[in-house]
Amino acid sequence: MPVFGKCKMKRTAIFSPTWDSLGGGERYASAVARLLLDSDYSVDIWWPKNISQSIKARFAIDISQANFVPFPSNYQLITMNYELVFWVTDGSLPVSLAKKTLIHYQIPFKNPGFLNKIKAHFYPSVCNSFYTKEVIDKTYGINSQVVYPPVDVNSFLPQTKTNTIVSIARFSTLLHAKRQDTLIDAFSRLSKELSGWELVLAGGSTDPRYVSLLKKQVKNLPVKIITNPPLHKIRQLLAQAKIFWSATGFGINTALHPEKAEHFGITVVEAMSAGTVPIVTNAGGHRETVIASQNGFLWTTLDELIDCTIKLARDPKLLQSLSKSAKDRSKLFSTAVFNRELTQLL
Known part of the structure; x- marks a missing residue:
């Protein structure tokens, strides 16, 4: 033979x-x-x-x-x-x-x-x-x-939740700036309404000047800034936080500058997978991952961001419901779905 x-x-x-x-x-x-x-x-x-x-x-x-x-x-x-x-x-x-x-x-x-x-x-x-x-x-x-980017939903799982709002985003003012300054401003306005809550801003950084300005803005607020956290720390932050914030695209005319909004928003889905409820700007790819009032909230003004956050923080049943829906929806963006859909293109 x-x-x-x-x-x-x-x-x-x-x-x-x-x-x-x-x-x-x-x-x-x-x-x-x-x-x-x-x-x-x-x-x-x-x-x-x-x-x-x-x-x-x-x-x-x-x-x-x-x-x-x-x-x-x-x-x-x-x-x-x-x-x-x-x-x-x-x-x-x-x-x-x-x-x-x-x-x-x-x-x-x-x-x-x-x-x-x-x-x-x-x-x-x-x-x-x-x-x-x-x-x-x-x-x-x-x-x-x-074909949506893949999210390893099996690696972002909820733990015991604390009164924490988290934002995971690169500290940068280039391209689509993540606007952590806006989030600090919003938290300064609502912190008196939510005693015992803290805000954690974490992400990669190659811009120490911008980080320094943010730290000056924080003053005495219960806000932590974590630069260049390892992956296990990001998973921990998302696992323990109750709410996820994003301000990417805030104040941007996306018709003129579509590149300055979130193009998809992988960290939003990672947060959802961990049962952390997203409250994110009503722009760009956020509209494809977050369905307003079903698995999170979309906001356009700072007043909306503040109102949605206070509403969610004060209503444990609503928080629990949206958390479950967020986790369920995150599965639509899993690695398995990505592999199947991309294979069809190849």
Whole structure:
């Protein structure tokens, strides 16, 4: 009988221009890499150094089996060697000769340039939310698909809840600023109404000046600021808090600046998974994860944020009901759902 060799593994290349930032796009790309590795693909990450340990520490996604290789100078021809190229775009698009090239839009760009608009029609595209899709489709003249980012709902579980409001967001004033200053302002106005409650602001930071300004704003309020917390600390904060706040997109005209609202909001879903009720801005991807008065609240003005928070804090039955609904809804954004829907695109 003839002896057949092993089937040749399918090769894929994954590109992101900002792997070193380890933001939402890199989290999405890491999840794609993990899915492909589990599907017996050989995965090349186009990045000059192996950052798999940093990815695991940040996202709890193990892609150590992937190959980290520098971006090829003649990448256009190199793509011919790949079954799949997964490209996280910063607005610019590649010239790819791979069997299949899938473009991921993480940010709702409005001014990509004429040539990129032409290229967009040659490749299938996937967005991280319908909010992003609406802008991308109009900008590029395409019909993209939506696959929500995956959330490891089994790792964000509720613990004994304390009288804590938490916000998990990068301390930054760039792109879509998270507006922790607004949250401190709101808490200063309601703290007398909610004796015994505290606000915890946590997130990555590369802007010590902004953090310093926030600390000065806090004064004597029961507010904690935690910079660059490890993943286990984030899980603990979400597990123990009763309420989750976000002010991303506050005061922004999203018709003019769609990129400044939350494009999806992974931490909102992580909070929901931990049974922490979200009270978040009525903008961007928040509208897709939070259904007002069912699993949280959406706010437009500071008065609405304050009123919703006081209402929830003073009504244990309502808090318990919304907490359960939030946890149930978070399952719609699980890793299992992501893997199933992305596999259909591949």
